[in-house]
Amino acid sequence: xxxxxxxxxxxxxxxxxxxxxxxxxxxxxxxxxxxxxxxxxxxxxxxxxxxxxxxxxxxxxxxxxxxxxxxxxxxxxxxxxxxxxxxxxxxxxxxxxxxxxxxxxxxxxxxxxxxxxxxxxxxxxxxxxxxxxxxxxxxxxxxxxxxxxxxxxxxxxxxxxxxxxxxxxxxxxxxxxxxxxxxxxxxxxxxxxxxxxxxxxxxxxxx
Amino acid sequence: xxxxxxxxxxxxxxxxxxxxxxxxxxxxxxxxxxxxxxxxxxxxxxxxxxxxxxxxxxxxxxxxxxxxxxxxxxxxxxxxxxxxxxxxxxxxxxxxxxxxxxxxxxxxxxxxxxxxxxxxxxxxxxxxxxxxxxxxxxxxxxxxxxxxxxxxxxxxxxxxxxxxxxxxxxxxxxxxxxxxxxxxxxxxxxxxxxxxxxxxxxxxxxx
DNA sequence: AAATATCAGTGGTCAGACCACAAATAATCA
DNA sequence: TGATTATTTGTGGTCTGACCACTGATATTT
Numbered sequence: 001x002x003x004x005x006x007x008x009x010x011x012x013x014x015x016x017x018x019x020x021x022x023x024x025x026x027x028x029x030x031x032x033x034x035x036x037x038x039x040x041x042x043x044x045x046x047x048x049x050x051x052x053x054x055x056x057x058x059x060x061x062x063x064x065x066x067x068x069x070x071x072x073x074x075x076x077x078x079x080x081x082x083x084x085x086x087x088x089x090x091x092x093x094x095x096x097x098x099x100x101x102x103x104x105x106x107x108x109x110x111x112x113x114x115x116x117x118x119x120x121x122x123x124x125x126x127x128x129x130x131x132x133x134x135x136x137x138x139x140x141x142x143x144x145x146x147x148x149x150x151x152x153x154x155x156x157x158x159x160x161x162x163x164x165x166x167x168x169x170x171x172x173x174x175x176x177x178x179x180x181x182x183x184x185x186x187x188x189x190x191x192x193x194x195x196x197x198x199x200x201x202x203x204x205x206x207x
Numbered sequence: 208x209x210x211x212x213x214x215x216x217x218x219x220x221x222x223x224x225x226x227x228x229x230x231x232x233x234x235x236x237x238x239x240x241x242x243x244x245x246x247x248x249x250x251x252x253x254x255x256x257x258x259x260x261x262x263x264x265x266x267x268x269x270x271x272x273x274x275x276x277x278x279x280x281x282x283x284x285x286x287x288x289x290x291x292x293x294x295x296x297x298x299x300x301x302x303x304x305x306x307x308x309x310x311x312x313x314x315x316x317x318x319x320x321x322x323x324x325x326x327x328x329x330x331x332x333x334x335x336x337x338x339x340x341x342x343x344x345x346x347x348x349x350x351x352x353x354x355x356x357x358x359x360x361x362x363x364x365x366x367x368x369x370x371x372x373x374x375x376x377x378x379x380x381x382x383x384x385x386x387x388x389x390x391x392x393x394x395x396x397x398x399x400x401x402x403x404x405x406x407x408x409x410x411x412x413x414x
Numbered sequence: 415a416a417a418t419a420t421c422a423g424t425g426g427t428c429a430g431a432c433c434a435c436a437a438a439t440a441a442t443c444a
Numbered sequence: 445t446g447a448t449t450a451t452t453t454g455t456g457g458t459c460t461g462a463c464c465a466c467t468g469a470t471a472t473t474t
Contacts, residue, residue: 009426046428052427
């Protein structure tokens with residue numbers, strides 16, 4: 001396969017061709033794409049070049065490979081792109097203050113989203129969580145982030161949460177009643193109140 | 208190099224190791240990373256595996272390779288990535304919705320942060336922007352994100368913005384006056400008003 | 415001193431060889 | 445026959461070694 005025009009790399013060409021194949025054969029998420037060896041033959045390139053293209057797409061989360069079976073198209077969800085970018089961004093960005101602040105923003109966004117779209121039936125699990133004795137801060141906000149029903153926001157929250165954990169800034173769970181209040185406020189769709197309680201929970205100022 | 212624990216793939220391990228190397232040697236964007244052959248030796252893996260890792264990172268826009276010279280860390284604004292996601296991901300409606308919604312949340316977070324911490328002197332550039340005839344939506348929000356003074360939030364906004372651009376959902380700039388109002392509201396620290404204007408700008412509902 | 419030729423290092427690509435694994439198939443046994 | 449067990453086939457995973465093309469530094473020549 002010729003690198004089209006200005007000598008772009010073979011593996012990039014393969015990615016493009018693959019897109020055409022997927023389009024032409026109307027392959028959907030879950031479907032199997034041609035094997036590495038077949039692609040290698042069909043496109044007249046080395047198998048290693050095919051693999052470079054596939055590995056790149058895999059890291060993007062666009063395909064999934066299963067040894068012994070083949071390579072399959074994946075739907076956009078579950079991709080690790082955000083995760084990856086996150087770790088790369090965070091590695092040199094040690095501004096703890098930024099991390100914490102961003103997490104606060106995201107958590108408040110989650111609360112807003114949950115209030116905006118959830119009906120009462122969604123809250124059963126959240127309420128149930130509070131019953132457990134050993135429930136912790138992370139579990140509760142994990143559920144809230146989940147209820148935001150936005151996969152991307154969920155991912156971002158997870159990254160931030162992981163990082164905060166890595167910093168060993170543990171979130172104590174001293175005032176269990178505050179969490180109850182928070183959830184009550186969310187359930188009753190009182191955004192203002194919910195955010196106020198949240199800020200109390202995180203010891204934030206109220207500006 | 209052993210795939211850590213549950214037999215994850217070698218190239219993934221290489222990505223992780225590479226991250227460590229970058230961190231340990233304090234490499235910055237523009238710096239050169241070890242050559243493929245050296246990495247192959249240092250990590251006890253085949254060069255082809257190293258290449259799989261590097262190609263993936265390249266497609267993500269995290270590194271840049273120059274034949275005959277070497278591989279360099281990039282200030283990650285991957286154009287490749289943008290293109291690719293645009294063509295591959297367009298199918299998934301929920302993902303698109305999530306991207307847009309997340310961007311909205313982050314942009315509103317930016318507005319809140321800016322209001323919280325900026326003094327008037329910070330706004331000169333923002334005001335100046337509006338003077339230009341051909342100023343566009345992206346430039347304005349870039350400035351706002353910058354003024355948030357939170358590097359992490361800024362990065363996240365950039366990623367999301369790239370996503371949106373990749374989706375070819377262009378942000379028109381029809382009501383220039385609205386942007387003026389927005390900035391005025393921010394400058395006068397009127398959060399409620401600013402967010403309201405923002406929602407108008409983005410055609411969001413007002414719940 | 416300047417222009418040129420050479421050389422070492424680097425990424426780009428290919429081919430072939432194994433290995434590990436999974437599913438389909440064939441052979442075997444009850 | 446029907447179920448179990450080997451075998452085969454196809455697939456991804458990895459390594460090695462070989463070239464090529466290009467860059468930049470070095471050595472050589474003019």
